[in-house]
Amino acid sequence: MRTSIGRKGFIGANVAILSLLSFITAYPVLYVLFASLSNPADFLSHQGVLLKPAGFSLAAYKLVFENRMIMSGYLNTIIVVVAGVTTNIIMTSLGAYFLSRKGVLWRNPIMMMIVFTMFFGGGLVPYYLTVTGIGLQNTLLALIIPTAVSTFNLILMRTSFMGIPDEITESATMDGASHLTVLFKIVLPLSMPVVAVMVLYYGVGHWNAWFNAMLFIRDRSLYPLQLVLREILVVNNVDAMLAGTDSFDKGLVSETLKYSVIIVATVPILALYPFLQKYFVKGMMIGALKG
Amino acid sequence: MDTQTRETFWDKAKKDWLRNYSLYLIVSPVILYYIVFHYAPIYGAIIAFKDYLPMKGVLGSPWVGFKHFQDFFESYYFWRVLKNTLVISLTSLVFGFPAPIILALLINEVKKKLFSRFVQTVTYMPHFISLVVVCGLVLDFTRDSGIINAIIGLFGGDKVTMLNHPGYFVPVYVTSEIWQEIGWGSIIYLAAMGSIDPQQYEAATIDGAGRWKQTVHVTLPGIAPTIMILLILKIGGILSVGYEKIILLYNPAIYETADVISTYVYRKGLQEFAWSFSSAVGLFNSTINFVLLLTANWLSRKVNQSSLW
Numbered sequence: 001m002r003t004s005i006g007r008k009g010f011i012g013a014n015v016a017i018l019s020l021l022s023f024i025t026a027y028p029v030l031y032v033l034f035a036s037l038s039n040p041a042d043f044l045s046h047q048g049v050l051l052k053p054a055g056f057s058l059a060a061y062k063l064v065f066e067n068r069m070i071m072s073g074y075l076n077t078i079i080v081v082v083a084g085v086t087t088n089i090i091m092t093s094l095g096a097y098f099l100s101r102k103g104v105l106w107r108n109p110i111m112m113m114i115v116f117t118m119f120f121g122g123g124l125v126p127y128y129l130t131v132t133g134i135g136l137q138n139t140l141l142a143l144i145i146p147t148a149v150s151t152f153n154l155i156l157m158r159t160s161f162m163g164i165p166d167e168i169t170e171s172a173t174m175d176g177a178s179h180l181t182v183l184f185k186i187v188l189p190l191s192m193p194v195v196a197v198m199v200l201y202y203g204v205g206h207w208n209a210w211f212n213a214m215l216f217i218r219d220r221s222l223y224p225l226q227l228v229l230r231e232i233l234v235v236n237n238v239d240a241m242l243a244g245t246d247s248f249d250k251g252l253v254s255e256t257l258k259y260s261v262i263i264v265a266t267v268p269i270l271a272l273y274p275f276l277q278k279y280f281v282k283g284m285m286i287g288a289l290k291g
Numbered sequence: 292m293d294t295q296t297r298e299t300f301w302d303k304a305k306k307d308w309l310r311n312y313s314l315y316l317i318v319s320p321v322i323l324y325y326i327v328f329h330y331a332p333i334y335g336a337i338i339a340f341k342d343y344l345p346m347k348g349v350l351g352s353p354w355v356g357f358k359h360f361q362d363f364f365e366s367y368y369f370w371r372v373l374k375n376t377l378v379i380s381l382t383s384l385v386f387g388f389p390a391p392i393i394l395a396l397l398i399n400e401v402k403k404k405l406f407s408r409f410v411q412t413v414t415y416m417p418h419f420i421s422l423v424v425v426c427g428l429v430l431d432f433t434r435d436s437g438i439i440n441a442i443i444g445l446f447g448g449d450k451v452t453m454l455n456h457p458g459y460f461v462p463v464y465v466t467s468e469i470w471q472e473i474g475w476g477s478i479i480y481l482a483a484m485g486s487i488d489p490q491q492y493e494a495a496t497i498d499g500a501g502r503w504k505q506t507v508h509v510t511l512p513g514i515a516p517t518i519m520i521l522l523i524l525k526i527g528g529i530l531s532v533g534y535e536k537i538i539l540l541y542n543p544a545i546y547e548t549a550d551v552i553s554t555y556v557y558r559k560g561l562q563e564f565a566w567s568f569s570s571a572v573g574l575f576n577s578t579i580n581f582v583l584l585l586t587a588n589w590l591s592r593k594v595n596q597s598s599l600w
Contacts, residue, residue, distance in 0.1 A: 004501075007501075007502065010400075010502070011400070011402075014397055014400050014401065015401070015406065017397060018397055018398070018401065018406075018410045019410075021394070021410070021414065022409065022410050022413040022414065024470075025413050025414050025416065025417060025470065025473075025474070026413050026416070028428055028432070028470075029416070029417075029420075031438060032428065047436060047441055048438060048441035048442070048444075048445075049438060049441065049442065050438075091320060091321055091324065094317050094318060094320060094321055095318060095321035097317060097318075098314055098315075098317055098318035098321070099318075101311075101314055104307065104311050104314060105303060105304060105307035105311070106307070106315070110318065110322065113322075113325065114321075114325055117325060117329040117330075119527075119580075119581055119584055120333070120577055120580075120581045121329065121332065121333065121577055122329075122331075122332030122333040122334070122335055122336040122573075122574075122577075123332065123336055123556065123569075123570055123573025123574055123576070123577060124534075124553075124556050124557055124560055124561065124569070124573055125335075125338070125556070125560040125561070125566050125569045125570045125573060126331075126332035126333070126334075126335030126336045126338065126570060126573075127328075127332045127335075128560070128561060129332075129335055129338075129349075129566070130327065130328065130331045130332050130335060131328075134327070145328075146328050148324050148328075149321060149324055149325070154321075178313060179313050179314055179317055180317065183317070204419055207421070208419075208420075208421035208422065208423075210421070210422070210423050210535075211535050211538075215561065226421055226423045229421070229423045229424060229427065230423045230427075230539070232427075233423065233424065233426070233427025233428075233430070233431070234423065234426060234427055234430060234539050258427065258431070262424050262427065262428070265421070265424065266420055266421070266424055269419050269420075270416065270419065270420075273415070273416070273419050274412055277411075277412060277415065281478055281482075
């Protein structure tokens with residue numbers, strides 16, 4: 001097989017395009033990293049493209065780790081991620097187990113009732129009134145219970161459970177094992193890849209969520225990390241965040257502070273995901289090849 | 292005859308319950324969850340036809356029929372939010388929908404495993420960055436002293452804080468959307484390409500088809516069902532531009548182009564406490580979305596034999 005000149009040209013152009021695209025995608029993150037490590041005064045006078053930190057200073061990071069709001073936000077987020085993902089996994093596997101059983105009279109009506117909610121909802125205000133109506137407002141539970149099941153993930157997990165041969169679960173049932181035993185001792189251990197995908201999807205979801213917190217959390221000590229970030233990055237309310245820092249530092253460091261907050265808030269996920277990438281991708285595949 | 296079928300149905304139901312009650316017990320927390328957090332709000336949406344007063348509750352508040360819908364249709368904001376929703380949706384459909392397909396086609400042509408893995412890892416990354424951070428970065432990069440303006444300045448352009456000017460909102464919104472989702476969106480197409488039978492390519496090569504013809508005649512038809520299904524979903528969601536990103540990005544100076552139905556619902560309902568009016572707008576929106584999705588799905592099944600259900 002000969003490779004024509006046109007073909008070679010295409011391969012070269014393709015590599016160039018993809019390299020450029022990768023650079024454009026990665027650069028904003030690199031910029032944030034460089035800015036966060038910059039000396040605030042140098043950074044302020046530099047303005048523009050950074051290919052390395054302007055000067056060097058860890059002052060902004062020091063401020064982040066000393067800041068009570070950011071640290072309590074971090075803690076709240078970790079609590080929500082751990083409790084939330086545990087709830088998610090239990091609820092989703094209960095639902096998926098039921099929906100993957102054969103010969104159950106009400107299975108399909110229940111399935112339809114669940115899938116319908118993907119395409120139609122009551123809207124924001126009725127949702128808000130429901131959640132506050134059962135008294136979840138201003139508690140971390142408001143960030144866990146209303147998002148206990150994602151329908152998309154439920155269907156994904158069901159698809160995966162349906163791939164487990166009936167003989168395995170049926171023989172266990174014959175031996176007198178209850179459904180809960182079958183689910184937790186047989187089905188889940190056989191589905192570890194999909195459980196990993198679920199943990200990741202739900203975990204990233206909780207880590208990045210902010211909207212429910214904005215709706216339901218009033219007490220600033222209960223703010224999750226993303227809501228604190230919103231104050232700093234979007235509302236630009238750096239002063240309130242830095243109350244107690246002496247004012248000279250504050251003026252300058254607030255320039256680089258937001259970048260270091262972004263790094264501190266994003267690194268846990270960005271550091272993990274390249275290793276977990278194959279699971280994410282696997283999840284997409286299960287979803288794509290719908291059952 | 293009728294009573295007989297009913298009897299056999301109840302017999303069946305009874306037998307099913309005796310056999311499977313433990314399964315129903317297992318699924319009961321999930322059903323409870325869906326009733327409370329999905330069906331209760333759907334029921335609660337009847338306040339769209341009432342004048343909801345928190346003191347009186349959903350049931351006790353007086354009925355007003357279609358008053359709130361009428362108010363919405365007759366208000367100045369109706370056309371504005373409808374137009375903005377459509378403009379944002381269509382712009383991101385036109386530019387955002389083909390983008391991951393093109394990326395997947397390009398990645399598919401890369402023969403070096405390592406390079407293709409590198410490109411994928413990098414382009415997936417923004418998907419994992421939180422919306423708050425993405426919008427914080429967009430706001431920071433597009434302000435007059437931000438990096439994008441610094442680059443524009445190098446070429447002699449004027450420096451403006453883009454998100455204070457209505458004309459910039461849609462391009463900024465769509466570009467950042469593509470930046471965040473292009474890589475992630477390409478996964479599903481790469482998966483579909485991976486499942487194309489290699490023999491088809493061999494046959495095409497024997498027939499003398501070059502890479503370009505193989506792309507047009509083998510790869511694209513191979514991923515067409517996937518494209519179709521995602522397109523149905525997109526078209527079904529054409530009037531459902533989400534509020535989260537826009538709430539983080541917009542400000543009153545650009546409501547003219549940035550305010551969409553969902554953000555209007557949010558402001559009216561949860562900032563101005565026009566509960567019933569906001570519910571009416573929301574219900575109007577979700578009903579239209581539902582109808583659009585059904586229509587798109589029906590059309591696709593007719594034309595293409597691929598559908599969601």
